[in-house]
Amino acid sequence: MKLLKTHAMYQSETIILDKNIDLDNLNNKLLNMKDSDSFIIVHKNGISNIIKNNIGIFSGNQFAYIPNLKEFQFEDTWFIKKPSINILDKILFINKELFNKYQTEFYIPIYWNIKNKEYEIIMPKQSVNSASVTFEYIQDPNLILVIDLHSHGNMSAFFSSTDDTNDSTRFKLSMVIGKNDNIVSRMVINSIAYSIDVNEIFNSKERIDFDKIKFRSNKLEIKRPKIKKECKYHNELV
Numbered sequence: 001m002k003l004l005k006t007h008a009m010y011q012s013e014t015i016i017l018d019k020n021i022d023l024d025n026l027n028n029k030l031l032n033m034k035d036s037d038s039f040i041i042v043h044k045n046g047i048s049n050i051i052k053n054n055i056g057i058f059s060g061n062q063f064a065y066i067p068n069l070k071e072f073q074f075e076d077t078w079f080i081k082k083p084s085i086n087i088l089d090k091i092l093f094i095n096k097e098l099f100n101k102y103q104t105e106f107y108i109p110i111y112w113n114i115k116n117k118e119y120e121i122i123m124p125k126q127s128v129n130s131a132s133v134t135f136e137y138i139q140d141p142n143l144i145l146v147i148d149l150h151s152h153g154n155m156s157a158f159f160s161s162t163d164d165t166n167d168s169t170r171f172k173l174s175m176v177i178g179k180n181d182n183i184v185s186r187m188v189i190n191s192i193a194y195s196i197d198v199n200e201i202f203n204s205k206e207r208i209d210f211d212k213i214k215f216r217s218n219k220l221e222i223k224r225p226k227i228k229k230e231c232k233y234h235n236e237l238v
């Protein structure tokens, strides 16, 4: 049985910015959001889906022009520092090295280590082949999953229907690396996916040496496609 997730599973308060709305009140409301609170704000320039969690306060925006409503703008706030662009560079490097060796997909997420206050690239135990990767999420209270990233081996960068199912969640920053290092990225808020630019996720100004970026990998199980063996004496054996 497949659990069908609906948006109704996630409760959001919808606020329409008509002439009766007091913008100071709204700003106060947003400043005092509790963890996992979320608001849908309908304003002059579209619909903003705002959520708070342990990484920050984020807004997914869908453009629409609704002239009778008040204007609204929201800038994402990160509670932890944004990851350096060099962390992504290191992942591209790791992915290339591993792909050259095994020709498969990989799951290479980025975690924030609460204790050490730094990012770590940690590949959990995973089973990989040329068209899929199966993994277990790391359960460690000191680690926050910040960027859920996997590669598509020799295929293009896109979010597959399996990726859509996996990303049908309260909040996620999700990325796929395809062939030739093409990348797609998106932010998911309450199961709604908003495509965002890589530069909105990574800090291009902070430079870190590759050696200083922590990386560890757990067991990789490489699955080769099974070759069907024809039995010459099949009829005799049966």
Ligand SMILES: [Zn+2]
Binding pocket: 150, 151, 152, 158, 159, 160, 163, 176
């Ligand atoms: Zn995928």
